[in-house]
Amino acid sequence: MSETLGQRPWMTAPPMAAVLDALEAAGGADCVRFVGGAVRNALIGRPVDEVDLATSLTPEQVTEALQAAQLKAVPTGIEHGTVTAVAGGKPFEITTLRRDVATDGRRAVVAFTEDWAEDARRRDFTLNALYASRDGTIFDPVGHGIADARAGRIVFVGEPEQRVREDYLRILRFFRFLAWYGSGPPDAAALAACESLKGEIKSLSAERVSRELLKLLAAEDPREAVALMARAGVLGEVLPAPIDLERFNGLAAVETDQLFETDPVLRLAALLPDDQIAAVQFAERLRLSNADRDRVAAALSPTPAFKSWMSPREIRRMLYRLGPQVFRDRAKLAWARAERTATTPQWRGMIALGEGWTAPAFPLTGEDVIAAGVPKGPMVGQVLREVEEWWIDHDFIDDQLSTIEKLKSVAQGMAF
Known part of the structure; x- marks a missing residue:
């Protein structure tokens, strides 16, 4: 009996229905399926944020079908088979089934196919090589993607080293998916491939590395994945030494225990050495935004020193001088280094005061x-x-x- 997701609201919403109707009118009911993250997350009970589609139609046929239905078609990645449909003001990525013709670890030359299994074989992890039809029926061409998703196994499709050599970003993606979806011991073959080829990370563009790193750090609790990255030598290929795992772990514990929103930029700052010049150089090398670069540098400033026993008057003075964002960042990093059990009320009160107090305007001009x-x-x-x-x-x-x-x-x- 086939596995099914049932009918989910995101499958039947009017904008999605309009896109599916347009594609099916051109290629039949079997020409389009939901793919990847939406299927995976729905299967394991996680929120579905983005919905992507795969199709046996060529990009040209997709564009014609959308336009015939009076929907907007944007050629966002036409050389790789991706067209973005806009329906009801919402974008949906539609990618033609593909197979790799040539890869060099950074980019791929692809050819289009009508074979769903061939498309699945070029994907990174088994839990991402899942498809679902409009009625919710799940297709698992690699044979164990459903089981791996439910078990939290992050397993490469096919031979791990080959998958990594096709795109070295998959090294970071392996740890990112461990942080978000992993459970139990990591797959030994996958980890060995990432460790063996870690030096190739330097061949990737800074923008791709920084995006993947921040996605990893945005996981609710990435401590185990980051620790594994460090032991495998992967983290050292990305971050400048010395890496401050103790402060990072402390910050993640504070955010998790105190139900703070996860903050990947501050977590990145926590990992960096206490050297503002080096932090700025690193941020520029990884092409972080100017705002994130400046925020990281300000968070790592050595002065003024934050102590859990500061009086409300001292806290207000710091808030006025630093501004609420820098104050909050500095307080959380100081808390991450402190003995949290004994001083939690003080740190929590400090941050609450910082969030509740509005600095007055100096009354003179x-x-x-x-x-x-x-x-x-x-x-x-x-x-x-x-x-x-x-x-x-x-x-x-x-x-x-x-x-x-x-x-x-x-x-x-x-x-x-």
Whole structure:
């Protein structure tokens, strides 16, 4: 008896139905199936975020079928057989069944096929080589993808070393899928292939590596997968030494135990050495966004030092100087290094205060300083900074009159 997913809402939603109707009108009911992550996740009870389709139609036939149904067709990866359909404002990737003609570890030359088993044989892991028809019937061409998905076995399709040589990014994908879906001991043959060919990671584009690394770190609890990466020497091929596994494990424990949202960028910062210059160089080498590069560098700043016993007044002062994002990042990294059981209430309270307190605006401007008798020029900024320091030291005093009096006092003491 065939396995079935049953009818899921994402299968029958009007935008999806419109796309399926268009393709079936061109190639019949058997020409299109759901593929990969949507089938895998539905099978094991995980949320389905993206739904991809595989088809025996060529990209040209897919485009014609969509246009005939008055749906938008975008040639997002036409050389690899991928057309994106847009229906109801939602995108759906449709990829023609393929077989590899040539690979060099970074890219593949493909030919199109109508053979579902041939398409399955070129995929990376057995749990990703699953297809489902419109009525929910599951197809498992490699024979054990269903069992592997349910058991949490991350197993390459076919011979592991060959799969890795076809695309060296699969080394990182192996650990990413372990972090997200793995259970029990890792597949020995898969791990051996990744360890043997780890040096080839350097041949990959920085963008592909960084995307895969951040996806791995976004798993709910990637500690075991990252530790295995380190033991296999794979992590050292990606990150600069010394890798701080202790802080990373501490941060992941904090996020898991305290039900914080997983934060792959901060987890990446936790793994890096306490060297802002090296962190910036690494971020630029991996082509991280400017925002992520700056965030990592700020999170690794050695000053000011965070302690669990800081008073609310000290916390507010740090928040004002650092801003909420940097403050939260620095606090979590400090907490990751601390004795969590004994100090959890303090760290939790610190972060809660940081999330609940809105820094007030400094009540003076340069015009106020000039009105107090300070001539235009560098002295204006100097006076403002001195009064602002007084205002901060007085815990952001909400007394305009006292602040003006302090301004007058500072202005009178300046030599112009």
